[in-house]
Amino acid sequence: MKTKAFRPDKINVITLGCSKNLVDSENLITQLRGNDYEVTHEKEESDANVVIVNTCGFIDVAKKESIDTIVEYANIKREGGIDKLYVTGCLSQRYKDDLEAEIPEVDAFFGTLEMPALLARLEADYKHELLGSRQITTLPHYAYLKISEGCNRTCAFCAIPLMRGKHISRPVEELVMEAKNLASRGVKELLLIAQELTYYGLDLYKTRELPRLLHALADVEGIEWIRLHYAYPSKFPLEILDAIAERKEICNYLDIPLQHVSDPVLEAMRRQITRVETEALLDTIREKVPGIAIRTTFLVGHPGETEEDFESLLDFVRKQEFERVGVFQYSHEESTRAYDLPDDIPAEVKAERAQRLMEVQQEISLRKNEAKIGLVLRTLFDRKEGKYFIGRTEADSPEVDNEVLVLAKNNYVRLGDFADVRIIGAEEFDLYGELVIG
Numbered sequence: 001m002k003t004k005a006f007r008p009d010k011i012n013v014i015t016l017g018c019s020k021n022l023v024d025s026e027n028l029i030t031q032l033r034g035n036d037y038e039v040t041h042e043k044e045e046s047d048a049n050v051v052i053v054n055t056c057g058f059i060d061v062a063k064k065e066s067i068d069t070i071v072e073y074a075n076i077k078r079e080g081g082i083d084k085l086y087v088t089g090c091l092s093q094r095y096k097d098d099l100e101a102e103i104p105e106v107d108a109f110f111g112t113l114e115m116p117a118l119l120a121r122l123e124a125d126y127k128h129e130l131l132g133s134r135q136i137t138t139l140p141h142y143a144y145l146k147i148s149e150g151c152n153r154t155c156a157f158c159a160i161p162l163m164r165g166k167h168i169s170r171p172v173e174e175l176v177m178e179a180k181n182l183a184s185r186g187v188k189e190l191l192l193i194a195q196e197l198t199y200y201g202l203d204l205y206k207t208r209e210l211p212r213l214l215h216a217l218a219d220v221e222g223i224e225w226i227r228l229h230y231a232y233p234s235k236f237p238l239e240i241l242d243a244i245a246e247r248k249e250i251c252n253y254l255d256i257p258l259q260h261v262s263d264p265v266l267e268a269m270r271r272q273i274t275r276v277e278t279e280a281l282l283d284t285i286r287e288k289v290p291g292i293a294i295r296t297t298f299l300v301g302h303p304g305e306t307e308e309d310f311e312s313l314l315d316f317v318r319k320q321e322f323e324r325v326g327v328f329q330y331s332h333e334e335s336t337r338a339y340d341l342p343d344d345i346p347a348e349v350k351a352e353r354a355q356r357l358m359e360v361q362q363e364i365s366l367r368k369n370e371a372k373i374g375l376v377l378r379t380l381f382d383r384k385e386g387k388y389f390i391g392r393t394e395a396d397s398p399e400v401d402n403e404v405l406v407l408a409k410n411n412y413v414r415l416g417d418f419a420d421v422r423i424i425g426a427e428e429f430d431l432y433g434e435l436v437i438g
Contacts, residue, residue: 010038012041052087070099094159134182141188145192169201214250226250298326321368369428375422389411391421
């Protein structure tokens with residue numbers, strides 16, 4: 001009789017990096033539980049005897065966190081605290097050979113698209129019938145929905161295509177099925193994510209089909225908010241804006257990473273767009289969807305970025321007055337096109353430019369928040385923390401954007417529910433409010 005050599009009792013999955021990695025971990029957990037494994041996610045005091053680390057390899061800081069986490073669990077394994085250690089995700093995809101040589105305590109490394117192989121190593125079957133029934137690790141009223149994998153863009157600074165491969169869209173029908181399953185379990189907000197949201201459908205349908213997908217998802221009963229993340233500005237399909245304007249379920253919110261605005265830097269970045277074209281696109285977005293909250297990110301310190309280029313970026317941010325801004329400092333990544341350029345901006349200059357940019361945005365954010373005092377805003381409440389119930393408006397995505405704080409002693413809300421809140425105070429990145437009763 002054939003017997004199994006090893007069957008772990010409990011597995012703890014550790015997720016590092018972005019929301020796309022989180023979705024991968026949630027799919028892995030779903031498959032493992034479907035094979036009758038007991039699985040926890042990022043449990044600090046876990047009695048699991050198997051650990052799976054899902055890594056990020058995007059930039060230096062993320063790579064360091066991933067390596068430190070692997071080493072931490074390798075030490076625990078060496079001391080007998082766990083039996084098996086597996087590593088998956090972006091860092092493993094990109095540096096598998098180096099990691100195998102440097103950290104031999106790891107039992108096996110797997111790439112970003114090798115979940116079936118990881119399951120096989122654990123003597124688990126990949127169950128196709130579980131597609132669409134993903135376990136979520138976020139708060140129960142919202143979930144990320146990854147609509148595609150990979151990226152076909154050739155941005156000079158970005159290593160994502162090296163780790164995630166070419167763009168692969170998921171069929172509309174499959175995504176709708178997953179959305180219905182999530183809604184049946186109480187999810188009210190879908191956060192659509194992809195490396196390049198606006199490219200959706202070109203590979204499957206030969207046309208950009210994000211608008212069709214948005215309408216199909218908006219038809220799912222129980223879904224009240226649909227939020228769009230990571231739209232690419234070049235060749236932006238304007239039909240998306242029509243869908244946002246037409247459907248109340250689609251938030252007046254768009255995450256569109258612009259990265260820079262100085263033409264020489266945009267050219268060096270291979271972004272396929274100019275400042276004039278960027279400004280025209282932003283004008284169109286605001287014209288077609290009045291009141292839309294635009295979130296963007298910028299990359300400072302790219303090779304060749306001069307002080308003049310950076311001042312141009314500051315000027316642009318002051319004029320555009322974005323609702324939300326994030327800033328990254330350039331990381332010199334092997335095998336990217338920018339790696340052939342000299343990393344000629346000192347680290348302290350990168351940090352100083354990032355700080356200056358955020359100081360400009362902080363002033364804008366405070367001014368915009370103060371203008372909301374007296375308004376009544378529909379708010380989705382996520383949690384209670386200290387003396388406050390904490391929620392978000394349509395203009396805010398979880399973990400990265402502003403929050404609304406309501407004193408618990410004067411108000412009561414049920415977590416995961418919407419409520420109308422009158423704004424009575426404002427700070428740079430927070431609003432204070434009171435419930436509107438009746």
